[in-house]
Amino acid sequence: MTATILQGKEVAKSIREELAVEVAELKKQGLVPGLTVVLVGDDPASHSYVRGKSKGCEEVGIRSELILKEASTTEEELLGIIRDLNENPNVHGILVQLPLPAHISEKAVIAAIHPEKDVDGFHPINVGNMVLGNETLLPCTPHGVIELIKRTGTEISGKHAVVIGRSNIVGKPVSLLLQQENATVTMCHSRTQNLEEFTTKADILVVATGRAHMIGKEHVKPGAVVIDVGVNRIDSGKLVGDVKFDEVQEIASFLTPVPGGVGPMTITMLLKNTVVAARKQAQL
Numbered sequence: 056m057t058a059t060i061l062q063g064k065e066v067a068k069s070i071r072e073e074l075a076v077e078v079a080e081l082k083k084q085g086l087v088p089g090l091t092v093v094l095v096g097d098d099p100a101s102h103s104y105v106r107g108k109s110k111g112c113e114e115v116g117i118r119s120e121l122i123l124k125e126a127s128t129t130e131e132e133l134l135g136i137i138r139d140l141n142e143n144p145n146v147h148g149i150l151v152q153l154p155l156p157a158h159i160s161e162k163a164v165i166a167a168i169h170p171e172k173d174v175d176g177f178h179p180i181n182v183g184n185m186v187l188g189n190e191t192l193l194p195c196t197p198h199g200v201i202e203l204i205k206r207t208g209t210e211i212s213g214k215h216a217v218v219i220g221r222s223n224i225v226g227k228p229v230s231l232l233l234q235q236e237n238a239t240v241t242m243c244h245s246r247t248q249n250l251e252e253f254t255t256k257a258d259i260l261v262v263a264t265g266r267a268h269m270i271g272k273e274h275v276k277p278g279a280v281v282i283d284v285g286v287n288r289i290d291s292g293k294l295v296g297d298v299k300f301d302e303v304q305e306i307a308s309f310l311t312p313v314p315g316g317v318g319p320m321t322i323t324m325l326l327k328n329t330v331v332a333a334r335k336q337a338q339l
C-alpha cells in the first residue's frame with residue numbers, strides 16, 4: 056500500500072477561500088476582523104512563523120498588525136500592551152508568539168489576554184470550556200489536525216487513536232478533541248515503555264514529539280492514518296517532521312507531509328478563530 060498524501064496546504068487554501076468570502080460579507084456590514092500579533096525578541100523561527108500569519112491574514116482580508124518588541128522587554132511592559140489591545144475594539148484577536156524570553160512568565164501573559172480575543176485558545180477559561188465540550192475558541196493546531204483527519208473521509212468514531220506527545224499546545228488538546236469525536240484515545244509520551252506496542256494498534260496516529268524522524272514503519276499499523284505535527288529544523292536547514300516520511304508512506308493509508316501538512320492548517324484555524332472572535336465581539 057502507498058499512502059495518500061494529505062496535502063494540508065491545499066485543504067488550507069480551500070478553507071481560506073471560504074473565509075475570504077465570509078470576511079468580504081462582514082466588511083459590507085462594517086466589520087473588519089483584526090488580528091494583532093505580538094513578537095518579543097529576534098528568534099528567526101518565530102519571525103518566519105509570524106510572516107506566515109500576516110500572509111494568511113492578507114489572503115482572507117483580515118486586518119493584521121504586528122507589534123515587535125526587543126528581547127529585553129519587561130513582563131510589565133508586555134502586560135501593558137495586552138491591556139491596551141484588550142480594550143481596543145478594532146482588535147478582535149491577540150496572539151503573543153511563544154516562546155517568550157525566559158524572564159517573562161508565559162502563564163501570566165496568556166492569562167492577561169481577554170478570553171474572547173484569545174485566538175490561540177490557550178487561556179485557562181478557553182481550555183476549561185474545551186474540556187467541558189462547550190463552544191469556545193479551539194487551539195489552532197489540534198483543531199487543524201481534526202479537520203485534516205475529517206478530510207480523509209475516515210470515520211473517527213469508534214477508531215483507536217494514539218497520540219504521542221502530551222504538550223499543552225498539541226498532545227493534550229488533540230487527545231481530548233479526538234475523544235470528543237468518539238475515538239478511543241491512548242496518550243503516549245517520552246516515558247512510555249514499549250511505544251511500538253501502542254502505536255501499532257493505532258487506526259489514527261498523531262505524532263507530536265518534537266523529535267525529528269523518530270517514528271518509522273515499525274511503529275505503524277498497515278493502513279493507519281498518520282498525522283505528523285513535528286516541525287524540526289535539521290542542520291541542513293531543512294524542515295522535517297517527527298515521522299520518517301518515505302518509510303511510513305509505504306504502509307499508511309494517509310500521511311501528512313512536513314512542510315505542507317499540519318502547519319498551513321494551524322495558520323488557517325487561527326484565521327478562522329479571528330473571524331469567529333470578531334463576529335462574537337460585534338454580535339454579528
Ligand SMILES: Nc1nc(=O)c2c([nH]1)NC[C@@H]1CN(c3ccc(C(=O)N[C@@H](CCC(=O)O)C(=O)O)cc3)C=[N+]21
Nearest residue numbers: 103104107151152153154175286314315316318319321
Ligand atoms: N502563540 C503561539 N501560537 C502558535 O500557534 C505558535 C506559537 N506561538 N509559536 C510557535 C508555534 C509553531 N507554529 C507554526 C505555525 C505554522 C507553521 C507552518 O505553517 N509551517 C509550514 C512551513 C513554514 C516554514 O517553512 O518555515 C509548513 O509546515 O508547511 C509552523 C509552525 C505556530 N506556533
Ligand SMILES: [Mg+2]
Nearest residue numbers: 220221244245
Ligand atoms: Mg512529550
